[in-house]
Amino acid sequence: MVAVNDIYLLRNIWYHAMPSHALKPGKMVAKTLLNEPVLFGRTSQGKAFAMRDICPHRAVPLSYGRFDGTEVECCYHGWRFNENGQCTEIPSLMADQQMDLSRFDVQDYAVKEVQGNLWIYMADRDQPQPPRFDVPRVPGFGDDVAPVISYTMRFPCYTDHAVVGLMDPAHSPFVHRSWWWRGATLNDEIKWFDPSTYGFTMRKHRMANMGYGYWLIGGVPDNEIIFYLPGVRTEETTTAKHRVVNLTTVTPLTDDQTDVTFELYWDLPWGNLLKPILPTLIRSFLGQDRDVVIKQQEGLKHESVLRLIKDSDTLARWYYQLKKEYQRCQVDAREFVTPVKTQLLKWRA
Ligand code: FES
Ligand SMILES: [Fe+2]
Structure with a gap:
């Protein structure tokens, strides 16, 4: 808990x-x-x-x-x-x-x-320390490449709720109900996870459960998701021909205001055709995440403990453990020891 x-x-x-x-x-x-x-x-x-x-x-x-x-x-x-x-x-x-x-x-x-x-x-104002790791990179693109689109939405919540919502694998069929996205049917999901730099990686795998739109990038894609502290996620979707990467970042402004930025990088030659509709799609998708977080705020006024279950909340549990360890290793002035273990996780979504 x-x-x-x-x-x-x-x-x-x-x-x-x-x-x-x-x-x-x-x-x-x-x-x-x-x-x-x-x-x-x-x-x-x-x-x-x-x-x-x-x-x-x-x-x-x-x-x-x-x-x-x-x-x-x-x-x-x-x-x-x-x-x-x-x-x-x-x-x-x-x-x-x-x-x-x-x-x-x-x-x-x-x-x-x-x-x-x-x-x-x-930096910490009392105990500043040099960076332990560099800025996370979007895989497969050079440092000079800019996103095709960048969209920021403000969530009226403490940063943890935005981060946990972002990596929560079980909310999609209930929160993201759009005609252009998956429906409400649940499927079995079984995925390998590995520790990675200040976070974890959902091991690259061939996608099966395809939403509309994936066929646009040519063939059945591979997918890999990487999470980094403090709240950064890259999702790479690749086929033999193309690569589409989503970068999502979570940045706390105050204790109850958080910016979530959703960006896309791709090498799709016809991608420009999609550009006019992207802001609407992203606003609708992120808006669903924000709306449920707003509802959550009502309950959090009365409830101070949250329950995390296996396996669908394991990522959330790792996030809290990673955060705590990042904090603790600074206080102890020692190397960061990842709490994440290579593991096969199963859930329905
Ligand atoms: S110069 Fe006086 S307040 Fe800034
Ligand atoms: Fe979501």
């Missing part, structure tokens, strides 16, 4: 911040992540950066200020900060008033752009 009031957000780990295209050169975007106000910017040269969105002078969010493509200027007294958060100018100082401006630097965050996404390293 899992106590739902056990709220902690993993630190010293990379989180998906936003798709790269959401941050244009010379522009700023303010976003709360893990309860921290973060200011993202992109210089006119194209370099992305992130810093704490609070002016060290009188705490006005820097995002209310101006950005000239090089430096951010606070809207209150015009203090200026470069892309590394270093204070470069205090306009009220006279020429003979020397001051060590580095005392007023703003905390900056490491960011990384990979495959059309901007990731941010959320």
Whole structure:
């Protein structure tokens, strides 16, 4: 059983911040992540950066200020900060008033752009540690490839409920009832799972239970799903000819707001024909997941314990164990030891 009031957000780990295209050169975007106000910017040269969105002078969010493509200027007294958060100018100082401006630097965050996404390293404020692993990659595509589509939906819940919902294999026939997706009939599912870097992998297998749409990519596809902490999932569907990969990321904004981003990468030459209808399909699909989470929030006000059953909740159990171990190995300053064991899981869905 899992106590739902056990709220902690993993630190010293990379989180998906936003798709790269959401941050244009010379522009700023303010976003709360893990309860921290973060200011993202992109210089006119194209370099992305992130810093704490609070002016060290009188705490006005820097995002209310101006950005000239090089430096951010606070809207209150015009203090200026470069892309590394270093204070470069205090306009009220006279020429003979020397001051060590580095005392007023703003905390900056490491960011990384990979495959059309901007990731941010959320270090622990008291015990920052270097990254234990790199930003997860979408398999089979280079670092410069961007997703065909990126869609973000906000879930009004604590991050664990979004992550667990995302990997839950048993909800599909009940939650995702759409004419273009599977119906409500249940099938036996038997799949091998293996431990993988800070997560687990559903071993590559030939798909049998095909929804509409899979035939479009030519032949019966193979499928492999990989989960990474803190809440990243890639699902790779491949045939001899083509590859379609879904990247889904879960990012906590606050303790009860979570962004879920759904992206697709593919090498389908005719894929552009699908593009106009994709936002509608994704909105409908993710909306079903969000709607059930909204209903769950009603019950969670009254119930503080959740039950996890074998085998359909084993992935959820692993998620909680992985998270706990990631937390614990940092405190103990030791290697991460995966709690996941190679295992054959069976469920009906
Ligand atoms: S509050 Fe930012 S410069 Fe004064
Ligand atoms: Fe779902």
